[in-house]
Amino acid sequence: MNKELVDKIKADPNYHKLVSKRSSFSIKLSVSILIVYFTFILTIAFKPSLLAVPIAEGSVTTIGVPIGILVILFAFILTGIYTRRANTEFDDLNNKIKNSLKGDI
Amino acid sequence: MSRILTFLIFSAIVLYGSGTIEGEIQKQELNMSAIIMFIMFVGATLFITYWAAKRTKSPKDFYTAGGGITGFQNGMAIAGDYMSAASFLGISGLVYLKGYDGLIYSIGFLVGWPIILFMIAEPLRNLGKYSFADVASYRLRQTPIRTLAASGSIATVILYLIAQMVGSGKLIQLLFGLDYEVAVILVGVLMILYVTFGGMLATTWVQIIKAFLLLSGATFMAIAVMAHYDFSFNALFSHATELKGIEIMSPGGLVSDPISAISLAVALMFGTAGLPHILMRFFTVSDAKEARKSVFFATGFIGYFYFLTFIIGFGAIVMVFKNPEYLDIAKQAISGGNPILGGNNMSAIHLSHAVGGDLFLGFISAVAFATILAVVSGLTLAGASAISHDLYSSVLKSGKADHDSEMRVSKMATVALGIVAIIMGILFEKQNIAFVVGLAFAIAASANFPILFLSMYWKKLTTRGAVYGGSLGLATAVTLVILGPIVWVDILGNAEAIFPYKYPALFSVIVSFVTIYIVSINDNSKSANEERENFEAQFVRSQTGIGAHGATEH
Numbered sequence: 001m002n003k004e005l006v007d008k009i010k011a012d013p014n015y016h017k018l019v020s021k022r023s024s025f026s027i028k029l030s031v032s033i034l035i036v037y038f039t040f041i042l043t044i045a046f047k048p049s050l051l052a053v054p055i056a057e058g059s060v061t062t063i064g065v066p067i068g069i070l071v072i073l074f075a076f077i078l079t080g081i082y083t084r085r086a087n088t089e090f091d092d093l094n095n096k097i098k099n100s101l102k103g104d105i
Numbered sequence: 106m107s108r109i110l111t112f113l114i115f116s117a118i119v120l121y122g123s124g125t126i127e128g129e130i131q132k133q134e135l136n137m138s139a140i141i142m143f144i145m146f147v148g149a150t151l152f153i154t155y156w157a158a159k160r161t162k163s164p165k166d167f168y169t170a171g172g173g174i175t176g177f178q179n180g181m182a183i184a185g186d187y188m189s190a191a192s193f194l195g196i197s198g199l200v201y202l203k204g205y206d207g208l209i210y211s212i213g214f215l216v217g218w219p220i221i222l223f224m225i226a227e228p229l230r231n232l233g234k235y236s237f238a239d240v241a242s243y244r245l246r247q248t249p250i251r252t253l254a255a256s257g258s259i260a261t262v263i264l265y266l267i268a269q270m271v272g273s274g275k276l277i278q279l280l281f282g283l284d285y286e287v288a289v290i291l292v293g294v295l296m297i298l299y300v301t302f303g304g305m306l307a308t309t310w311v312q313i314i315k316a317f318l319l320l321s322g323a324t325f326m327a328i329a330v331m332a333h334y335d336f337s338f339n340a341l342f343s344h345a346t347e348l349k350g351i352e353i354m355s356p357g358g359l360v361s362d363p364i365s366a367i368s369l370a371v372a373l374m375f376g377t378a379g380l381p382h383i384l385m386r387f388f389t390v391s392d393a394k395e396a397r398k399s400v401f402f403a404t405g406f407i408g409y410f411y412f413l414t415f416i417i418g419f420g421a422i423v424m425v426f427k428n429p430e431y432l433d434i435a436k437q438a439i440s441g442g443n444p445i446l447g448g449n450n451m452s453a454i455h456l457s458h459a460v461g462g463d464l465f466l467g468f469i470s471a472v473a474f475a476t477i478l479a480v481v482s483g484l485t486l487a488g489a490s491a492i493s494h495d496l497y498s499s500v501l502k503s504g505k506a507d508h509d510s511e512m513r514v515s516k517m518a519t520v521a522l523g524i525v526a527i528i529m530g531i532l533f534e535k536q537n538i539a540f541v542v543g544l545a546f547a548i549a550a551s552a553n554f555p556i557l558f559l560s561m562y563w564k565k566l567t568t569r570g571a572v573y574g575g576s577l578g579l580a581t582a583v584t585l586v587i588l589g590p591i592v593w594v595d596i597l598g599n600a601e602a603i604f605p606y607k608y609p610a611l612f613s614v615i616v617s618f619v620t621i622y623i624v625s626i627n628d629n630s631k632s633a634n635e636e637r638e639n640f641e642a643q644f645v646r647s648q649t650g651i652g653a654h655g656a657t658e659h
Binding site: 003005006009010015018019022026027029030033034037040041044045048049051052059060061062064065068069071072073075076078079080082083086087091094097098101 | 205208209211212213215216218219220222223224227338339342343346351354355356357363370393394397398400401404405408411412641642645648649650651
């Protein structure tokens, strides 16, 4: 990519919108999965008895089981949320940038 | 803190193939239904290889299947790379042994994926062509960076191959009744055929088919187990706790220290994002949109797979544990307890027999063999691309190699890696290879990942910084593994480890990042300033994909 093209893209307000929206979204989602995972793992490290509570009176199933499965589901749902927004909103913005460059690329 | 890691440490060793099967293996009698189903699989995959070979003409076809794989297909293939035979048998074996701890372990493996999606996948796809070294060397000097990245890749691939080959030899010996050497040579030869003739297209489809078979087989087993208990988890867990005690329902585990825990978590997370065969998969799709879909589907398949292994592990507790049919009487006579034939990691295999008889046992055994083939093929392809694309074409020929000679070198590299894998597999048969996979992850996390990540996001990174930091990270990882308890004490027989932790990643990753930072900010050379200036153009491309390599039409 030559310098003129780079400057032209950088002058496009849609480019700044794309970069700032996407990076703040990526960071928010990354932080949420890290918080959820580390809360889970640190609970196991320091207070495992919290996860050993039965889900109901007389049940052998502990709340650790649904919580663990929820962590897996949470990771999957986050990737779904990101992919959905990136493949629609972010790609639309990106296409606007590309369309405004018709002929240059 | 203790629990965090017992399972982690214990299982990383178990999982990645090294210690898949315990102790001396008793060769089994020939398992005919398994062999017939395996021959059917091999026949189908060789047919795919023949089909793929006709479509594999350029280096781009060879390394990336022409970039025409869809997000769904690639997601399945990525999941296939992750669901190795060792991970299927290891995780279900861990659940069988420790119950809930097995679930905690698999979660540790999964959470790296969302981070890869949010941070790595798109810029990687937008900047690279065939290998992650393309990205790292995008604005840095080609020769030193590619040499370093290729060394990191080849080291990771060979270590991983050793673990897979040794694990596969033992597994096949046990499942099919073949000799160890025969099994290792068979895996090596088939893998060479797939990769040399079919390239990435064949490798991807072998991986997809195997992932489908493995998920189907595991689903069937889980449903068969649940059907016994009218689909009540509580009924299944109740029966399991009657046999193994209530503690299998909550975090347990052996005693370990928090440093090891965090260090292994770092190795798993950053290591996954630095594994060359995983990174290479992102170039097989047409654009960033498909790359994102790949991770979404891969995370779904992997998460579902871990959920199934949890049920399978508990199923093995109720149907295999204390079942006289699977009891290892010889071992019980010596050590007591209720050992099962082949060790805990064979629990899923025994369960397949318990729920589906000889025929289904044959099916699962054939799938396990197929899984090994698919995983070693992906690894070899990644290693071959580092040799031919990064070292031969970009470094030796300064990017001027023609397509034919690059293809020739990549095929020779594939054959060479296959032979190395066979020889290593045979040499390491009786060796303690517990350190091998930990080392592969540590190198990926401390040499490959920091360079890749910083080259994408940190403007001030320079060639000098990357070379010093990456090399020092690699050297630190190797040194600390040698001085650590597994090699220094268990293998070399010294009384006490010089470096007390089994997993060096926390330390070697910090060494790598800090060195890169210090050297880069103090690098005022002319080329360093140019490299910083070129960051803007690279960043624009990484964000928008403008100028990125697209798919080829067939």
